[in-house]
Amino acid sequence: MIGLPSKQIVNGAAGRAQARTVGAGDWLWTLHEGRTALTVVTEVTTVKAREIVAVVSDRQPFLAAPDQLLGTSSGWVRAAEAAGSELTWTPARKLCRTRLAIRPGHDFGYWVGATCADGTVGPNYVSLVVNDEGFAGRYAASLTASTGLAARLEPVTRPSGFLQRDLPGFRVRVVSSYLADVMRQYVGGDAHHMRQGFPRVVLRDLDSFNGFLDGYADGDGYRIKRWQARAIASANVPFLAELAVVIGARFTPVTSGKVSHLVVSDRWERRGTFVPETHPVHLIESQATTVREVRPRTATGAKPFTLHRYRLEPHPSFLVSGHVVRAAG
Template sequence: MSYGLPSKQTVNAVGGRLRARDVAVGTRLWTLDGLRTAQTTVTHVMAAKARTAVEVVTGHAAFTVAADLPLITPDGWVRAEDAAGRTVIRTHARKLCRERLTFRVGYAFGYFVGATCADGTVGRNYVSLVVNDEAFASRYARSLNEATGLDAQPQPVTRPSGYLGRDIPGFRVRVVSSYLADALRQYAGGDAHHMRQAFPRVVLRDREVFDGFLDGYADGDGCRAKHWAGRTLVSANVPFLVDLAAIIGARFTPARKGLASHLTVVDRWAARGTFRPEHHDADPVESSWVTVEAVRPRTAPGKPFTLYRYRLRPHPTFLVNGHLVRAAE
């Protein structure tokens, strides 16, 4: 039977890190439910003495556990002492206490994603849009608020104009949320830079979401035609426009010599019957695989280790320095 953690080894508790000996019945610990974080509650705490343990070293952290404590790998659970060279699952421990948003996936969500793809900036822990048009900034703020629940308001700013050679007035919408920033990066294939972003297939859930995306993207990087019923979208990101053209059934020829390309979106594009709904989860994946670089034996120099193990509900797993381990059965 596995006895898990030396007394001074910390675990990821909901209120912050705790030493193993300070975990009590009722303490809530972080865990992973699939690929996303969840909470679980300690129902029993047990302790035993041991002379040996192992230090597990990954590319992100090191932690000390009992040699037989199970770690999850793509092939199932393995004992910590046998984990060297294997990949184990982890999450970013510093992001555990951040606010997790509840996305309302509808027209407003699609508009927000489309406008961000066209004109937005996705930082490490923030999302912003800076534009000249106050009406566009207001629509973006309303959509962001409706889709995420975050408070977003347009603010007047000035920004330099390379063409005019002077500062010009504009409007900025900015929210701080690493959860939202991570989600947008994942929608765009891992890189939200306008020239490298992939088409965000999360907006293909249904026509309402996709119509919102088209409107948001067109407000940022498009214009309505004067002599025919439709819009023209502009981007130098050719793979992005290629994917979008296939979805709306449009012909698309990239511009030559690295110039911005144009995609025509007629108002009656849906009559072509090329739109196919796809379901993609809007919540970001909060875990990844990491390689165990070394497993080092640790022997108690004097007094034996006091190893603590727990029983948990509803999930029988918890996080140690962001790495998933299994509790007592």
């Protein structure tokens, strides 16, 4: 027997809803291949039961029938047997946000590289504050071209510790939790400049990678006058070491803990070291949460639990407090 008790919250397209209020024609959220998707209710049935379980995960507890199937990365598990399992989950509060159709290419690589070099990734925004108006303008243009988000320059002042006075600068700030989350995904989860990983998503094609080099060099690089090359700087040694392998360059980090430099020749492509890789440009929204315990509940009075069961199309699953559960077969 499967189903959800009447007051259990499910994640609908119109917002949170109790299981008893969901009817045919309503749209529910689900996860499909790691991304959020909508599925429509085609039929609702109810059944009486005296036994249900409370599934207590790291994220949020929820109630379900003992035989209700819950989604994991390796398949389905009965709710009554879910203790210790890692369920597939996504933050319910982020379900209604705007999702971006990110286009790879030079513009894509440019804003990723510039963000890695000089940007800030906040909880729900990405920003760049620099002195060079041209750099800020190129960053804003590449963001808009690649993501469709409106990005504009704002004049600001920046304190200078060396000159002991404020200097004029320019800021580009785009508020989008999706953009912030996908940027964290690109660099391995932590977008701090000293801890970020090399964003291998820019290796999907040569155009994207060259855009990355241009964006990073505009932020933390400079032209070398003695020969045709640029040098890029970072104190994040693993980041530069991984990049050096891609361009086939020798890299000797500074051992004193200060900033290291990597020379990027204008003719690096002739070395034949670039190998395209396939990585998702879109945000993988599915996460894992561990079930700490499963508590049985029994209807002790005369009134049993009413369990609500749905049939759905085109996806046979839906979200309960962000957790993936299987609909009726």
